[in-house]
Amino acid sequence: MAKINFGGVEEDVVTREEFPLSKAQEVLKDEVVAVLGYGVQGPAQALNMRDNGINVIVGQRENSHSWDKAVKDGWVPGKTLFSLEEAAKRGTVLQFLVSDAGQKMTWPTIKACLKPGDALYFSHGFGIVYADQTGIVAPADVDVIMVAPKGSGTSVRANFLDGSGINSSYAVYQDATGRATERTLALGIAVGSGYLFPTTFQNEVFSDLTGERGVLMGALAGIMEAQYNTLRSHGHSPSEAFNETVEELTQSLIRLVSQNGMDWMYANCSTTAQRGALDWRHEFRKATAPVFEKLYQSVVDGEETRIVIEANSAPDYKAKLNTELSEMRESEMWAAGAVVRSLRPENWGKEDGK
Ligand SMILES: NC(=O)c1ccc[n+]([C@@H]2O[C@H](COP(=O)([O-])OP(=O)(O)OC[C@H]3O[C@@H](n4cnc5c(N)ncnc54)[C@H](O)[C@@H]3O)[C@@H](O)[C@H]2O)c1
Ligand SMILES: CC(C)(O)[C@@H](O)C(=O)O
Ligand SMILES: [Mg+2]
Numbered sequence: 001m002a003k004i005n006f007g008g009v010e011e012d013v014v015t016r017e018e019f020p021l022s023k024a025q026e027v028l029k030d031e032v033v034a035v036l037g038y039g040v041q042g043p044a045q046a047l048n049m050r051d052n053g054i055n056v057i058v059g060q061r062e063n064s065h066s067w068d069k070a071v072k073d074g075w076v077p078g079k080t081l082f083s084l085e086e087a088a089k090r091g092t093v094l095q096f097l098v099s100d101a102g103q104k105m106t107w108p109t110i111k112a113c114l115k116p117g118d119a120l121y122f123s124h125g126f127g128i129v130y131a132d133q134t135g136i137v138a139p140a141d142v143d144v145i146m147v148a149p150k151g152s153g154t155s156v157r158a159n160f161l162d163g164s165g166i167n168s169s170y171a172v173y174q175d176a177t178g179r180a181t182e183r184t185l186a187l188g189i190a191v192g193s194g195y196l197f198p199t200t201f202q203n204e205v206f207s208d209l210t211g212e213r214g215v216l217m218g219a220l221a222g223i224m225e226a227q228y229n230t231l232r233s234h235g236h237s238p239s240e241a242f243n244e245t246v247e248e249l250t251q252s253l254i255r256l257v258s259q260n261g262m263d264w265m266y267a268n269c270s271t272t273a274q275r276g277a278l279d280w281r282h283e284f285r286k287a288t289a290p291v292f293e294k295l296y297q298s299v300v301d302g303e304e305t306r307i308v309i310e311a312n313s314a315p316d317y318k319a320k321l322n323t324e325l326s327e328m329r330e331s332e333m334w335a336a337g338a339v340v341r342s343l344r345p346e347n348w349g350k351e352d353g354k
């Protein structure tokens with residue numbers, strides 16, 4: 001395993017050079033990989049593996065939107081597309097990629113399909129770490145492994161198609177066969193990971209739940225709304241408030257951060273902006289640090305997973321989520337954003353920016 005120094009801390013990383021696709025194909029040559037669930041991660045991982053020459057089948061609820069999507073993607077009912085239970089029976093690696101709440105609901109069915117020597121694969125530590133809430137306790141004679149892509153499934157597929165990749169973390173929770181690590185690494189490469197970072201199920205789920213509720217999604221939306229509302233309350237127009245909060249970030253500044261780091265983005269802004277931002281960043285860090293601590297504790301205490309299981313086990317959970325997303329989309333701020341996006345030269349004449 002390569003040793004890489006991250007800001008003074010040496011960590012292990014598995015690269016594609018040391019674990020090339022040919023090795024992954026060799027490790028997986030006798031496996032049937034059953035991707036259970038065809039929501040966001042399911043399609044990305046299943047299609048990438050299929051394109052990488054792995055023997056993949058898909059399991060999904062029949063008569064569902066996701067089943068129809070799987071058919072459109074070329075999975076053939078009765079040949080490579082089955083009910084969850086049938087796919088689980090046929091697979092030797094079961095990639096448990098139904099939603100986290102769905103994993104709790106379907107676990108009794110999936111558990112009954114596991115054979116000695118199978119691998120039970122997750123893309124999140126949720127089901128195993130919060131077993132007291134999910135009831136997911138694997139039999140001792142199966143491998144329990146994880147590859148968790150650090151990005152949306154949409155990007156896992158898009159990056160694979162453009163020849164790049166998404167970094168993933170990986171972990172082995174239970175090695176029943178003695179092959180758990182090589183299976184995990186092979187699957188990690190086969191699903192299109194660029195680099196694989198070792199972790200534990202617990203560290204993955206604690207950091208993942210914090211990150212998405214925090215800077216990646218929750219804090220991002222919240223802090224943007226706060227700035228937009230402040231500008232609007234002082235008489236700035238919707239377009240001015242949106243441009244100064246979101247559009248400039250996504251079209252210019254965050255791209256510079258991605259290319260070369262935060263100081264690089266700062267260095268490419270005026271010295272006026274640098275002076276003020278260098279000062280105000282401390283104020284924002286101090287104001288939000290207690291919120292991040294509260295969030296982390298809520299993750300560790302199991303409150304976040306409890307809320308997810310309760311809400312997303314309701315029969316109409318998807319409709320409820322969609323209602324809240326529509327409210328966000330139709331708010332003045334994001335309605336203004338849709339218009340701002342349509343004015344980008346590359347979007348002239350298009351119906352929407354998607
Ligand atoms: N969405 C992502 O990009 C992403 C990224 C990293 C990790 N993950 C993890 O990957 C796993 C899958 O996440 P996802 O976002 O693709 O899931 P999702 O919410 O899109 O759901 C996936 C599928 O689960 C099915 N499903 C839900 N409840 C079910 C039930 N009770 N019975 C049968 N099927 C049911 C749905 O039909 C859907 O096709 C989760 O563990 C998640 O935390 C997701
Ligand atoms: C894509 C994310 C946010 O990284 C993932 O963790 C998820 O739950 O969808
Ligand atoms: Mg997550």
Ligand SMILES: [Mg+2]
Binds near residue numbers: 151212
């Ligand atoms: Mg994540």
